[in-house]
Amino acid sequence: MGADPLTAGNAIVTLDVLHSGIIWHWYVTMNFWAKSVATGVVLLLPWLLSRFEAPKLRFQSAVLSFVFINITLLFTVLDLHQPLRFWHIFAYTQTSSVIALGAWLLTFFNFLAVGMVALAWQKKEALYDKLLPVQWVLGFFATVYTAGLLGQANARELWHAPTEAAQMLLAATLAGSAVFLILGSGGDKARRPLAQVLGMSAFVSLTIFAAEFVFGPQKSEEAIHLVHILTSGELSTIFWTGLVVGFGLPIVAVLAGGKKPNHGLMAGAGLAGLAGLWLVKHAWLIAPQLVPLS
Amino acid sequence: MKLGFLVDLDLCIGCKGCEVACKSENNVPVNSWRLRVKYVDFGVFPEVKRTFTPMRCNQCENAPCERSCPVAALHTLDNGIVNIDKDRCIGCAACMMACPYGAIYMDPVTNTADKCTYCAHRTEAGLEPACVIVCPTEANIFGDLDDPKSNIRKYIHSHSDVRVRKPEKGTKPKHFYTGAGAIHIEPGAAVRIDGQNLFGNIGTLDHIGGH
Numbered sequence: 001m002g003a004d005p006l007t008a009g010n011a012i013v014t015l016d017v018l019h020s021g022i023i024w025h026w027y028v029t030m031n032f033w034a035k036s037v038a039t040g041v042v043l044l045l046p047w048l049l050s051r052f053e054a055p056k057l058r059f060q061s062a063v064l065s066f067v068f069i070n071i072t073l074l075f076t077v078l079d080l081h082q083p084l085r086f087w088h089i090f091a092y093t094q095t096s097s098v099i100a101l102g103a104w105l106l107t108f109f110n111f112l113a114v115g116m117v118a119l120a121w122q123k124k125e126a127l128y129d130k131l132l133p134v135q136w137v138l139g140f141f142a143t144v145y146t147a148g149l150l151g152q153a154n155a156r157e158l159w160h161a162p163t164e165a166a167q168m169l170l171a172a173t174l175a176g177s178a179v180f181l182i183l184g185s186g187g188d189k190a191r192r193p194l195a196q197v198l199g200m201s202a203f204v205s206l207t208i209f210a211a212e213f214v215f216g217p218q219k220s221e222e223a224i225h226l227v228h229i230l231t232s233g234e235l236s237t238i239f240w241t242g243l244v245v246g247f248g249l250p251i252v253a254v255l256a257g258g259k260k261p262n263h264g265l266m267a268g269a270g271l272a273g274l275a276g277l278w279l280v281k282h283a284w285l286i287a288p289q290l291v292p293l294s
Numbered sequence: 295m296k297l298g299f300l301v302d303l304d305l306c307i308g309c310k311g312c313e314v315a316c317k318s319e320n321n322v323p324v325n326s327w328r329l330r331v332k333y334v335d336f337g338v339f340p341e342v343k344r345t346f347t348p349m350r351c352n353q354c355e356n357a358p359c360e361r362s363c364p365v366a367a368l369h370t371l372d373n374g375i376v377n378i379d380k381d382r383c384i385g386c387a388a389c390m391m392a393c394p395y396g397a398i399y400m401d402p403v404t405n406t407a408d409k410c411t412y413c414a415h416r417t418e419a420g421l422e423p424a425c426v427i428v429c430p431t432e433a434n435i436f437g438d439l440d441d442p443k444s445n446i447r448k449y450i451h452s453h454s455d456v457r458v459r460k461p462e463k464g465t466k467p468k469h470f471y472t473g474a475g476a477i478h479i480e481p482g483a484a485v486r487i488d489g490q491n492l493f494g495n496i497g498t499l500d501h502i503g504g505h
Contacts, residue, residue: 011477011484014344015333018325019486020399023387081385081405085365088384092365099388100364153391154358154463221482293396294332294349294459294481 022289027079029282031072032146033175036168036277038068039109040176042139043169044197046132051193054186058128062116064179065139069110076103098148105145109138143172156288158226163208170208171277174201178250178270178277184263195261198273199254202247209243209280222291229287239283246276296355296374296468297412298439300446300456301348303473305433308333308346312425312434316350319413319424326399328410329425334477334484347478348425348434351376351397351410352459352467359389359398359409367407374439374468375414380406394463412436439468446470 045061048054077083089103112135119128147168150159161167177197180186186194213227230239253269254261308331316322316329329350337343357376360368367383370376383406390398390407401408413423421427426434437444450456450470458467459479476483 011334011336013332013484013486014335015331016486017327017330020390020396023390023400079386081387081400082383085382085384088365088382092367092382094364094366096361097364097388099362099386103364149388152358152362152388154362154465155394155396156391225482292481292486293394 019292022286024079024285024289026282027075029278029285030075031079032171032281032285033274033278034068034071034075035106035142035146036171036175037179037274038065038072038113039139039143040172040174041065041068041179042132042135042176043143043172044176044180044194046136048180048186048190048194049129049132052186052190054190055123055125057185058125059117059120060180060183060185062113062120062128065135066110066113066117069106069113069142073106073110076106098145098152102142102145102149105138105142109135109142112138139172140169143168153288155293157220157222158284158288161212163212167205167208170201170205171281173197174205174246174250174273175277177201178273181266181270184267191261191263191266192257192259195254195257195266195269198250198266198269202250202273206243206247206251225291226287229290230283234290235283235287238279242276242279242281242283244276245272246274246278246280249273249276295372295441296439297353297417298374298437298446298468298470299350299353299412300435300449300470300472302433302435302449303345303347303471303478305431305473306331306346306348307431307433308344309430311428311430312348315424315428316410319416322408323401323403326401326408328399328408336477336484345475345478347471347474349395349397349459350425350469351393351412352395352465352469353412355466355468356464358392358394358463358465362388362392364388371414373417375412375417376409377411377414378407378409380404380408383407394460394465395467 041061041064045057048057077086080086089100093100112131116128116131116135144165147164150164153159177194180194181191181198213231229235249272250269253265257265310331313329313331320328322328329348332347332349334345335342353374353376357370360370360376364386365382365384367379368376368389369379385400385405385407387400387407390400398407398409416423422436426436435446435449437446439447441447453472455472456470457474457479458470471479
């Protein structure tokens with residue numbers, strides 16, 4: 001420690017209760033991350049089906065969205081201090097709460113995901129394709145509602161960024177393209193377009209982070225402090241590692257892959273994207289909780 | 295009726311009697327607080343001063359905790375108190391994320407959110423909150439903000455330095471202070487440094503609850 005704060009004339013808290021610490025911890029990060037995969041594959045599917053004849057895409061997308069939305073729901077319930085009362089959300093829904101609306105959205109999305117798995121398994125493609133726009137709309141709102149949820153956290157200014165919904169959508173397209181690339185979905189023809197989606201999602205997301213953190217003026221002391229925590233403070237290692245691994249590496253890999261990227265390179269880019277996304281979301285979630293509110 | 299609180303910080307002596315009375319009255323568990331008194335030291339030696347700031351739920355008129363609660367466990371009573379139904383609470387902590395004052399805690403015994411309710415059980419019976427009764431300097435002033443004859447209303451009208459915490463959040467708090475400077479009520483105005491505290495480190499609570 002440097003100069004004595006008292007002699008420096010600073011005001012110091014000399015007696016207070018313990019800071020409540022991290023309330024929403026990595027379970028919530030898992031919620032954000034898994035939801036990005038679950039909705040990302042659905043958001044990309046109509047575009048992929050319109051360009052490539054790949055029957056397996058329907059089944060893969062349905063299974064991925066089903067598995068990852070249930071991972072999302074599992075961690076959502078586990079994060080509750082009273083998990084056995086989860087049903088209260090449906091019995092006593094408060095419509096002003098974005099969490100409550102999100103719970104209904106994810107539940108409908110999950111029901112539909114089950115149906116889509118069954119339809120894909122039975123190869124009822126016509127009905128599957130009729131239901132896909134409904135699932136796409138649910139997937140879209142399931143992706144962006146989290147921005148509303150964070151917006152209701154009145155105490156945490158960092159989460160109120162106007163670009164939050166855009167970042168959620170980019171996280172979904174990044175995660176969706178990443179898992180498709182890892183699985184080799186759509187075959188060789190789909191690899192390059194999927195790689196472009198991965199690279200562009202990472203690039204735009206990185207640009208938004210840079211614009212907000214590096215170039216954008218921070219309006220409040222709290223925001224300045226939070227940006228410091230993320231960029232050069234106690235979460236900087238997680239945050240920068242996430243940005244380099246999750247956004248930087250996929251961009252480089254996509255550029256290096258050229259016109260005919262190989263599966264190994266793109267699968268690696270996808271894995272890096274998913275790992276980095278988790279780290280960035282985690283740092284984003286934790287940072288505002290480190291600051292005392294009073 | 296709109297119940298409110300005012301703390302005259304010029305009268306507060308930092309005895310923490312209110313903190314203890316609150317804990318006792320409401321059976322608040324260890325490591326949890328509905329009401330706390332924060333000490334902040336400032337100045338350059340030998341001109342050093344210590345300030346005391348009691349902090350509790352602001353019973354906001356536009357309560358973000360109430361709005362964000364997915365099961366409506368937090369609800370406003372007719373007298374303006376933001377109350378909590380612990381049997382309905384699912385422990386999602388959305389209210390803790392929404393409250394800009396850090397006034398809500400997760401009860402480690404019941405695993406549900408809890409907070410100051412201005413001793414709703416006492417006010418219902420026509421009594422004053424425990425922290426008001428116990429204050430030796432009558433620094434805690436409690437009453438109906440809608441009643442022109444109430445002590446709190448007269449106090450607000452007779453003092454020009456009435457302030458609330460974080461007015462920019464738009465929560466319309468019903469908890470006021472007189473004699474408050476930035477270091478009393480603005481969290482960024484005073485630093486927290488380990489090893490610079492009266493009776494030990496100001497640390498961080500371990501993760502609360504059953505998971």
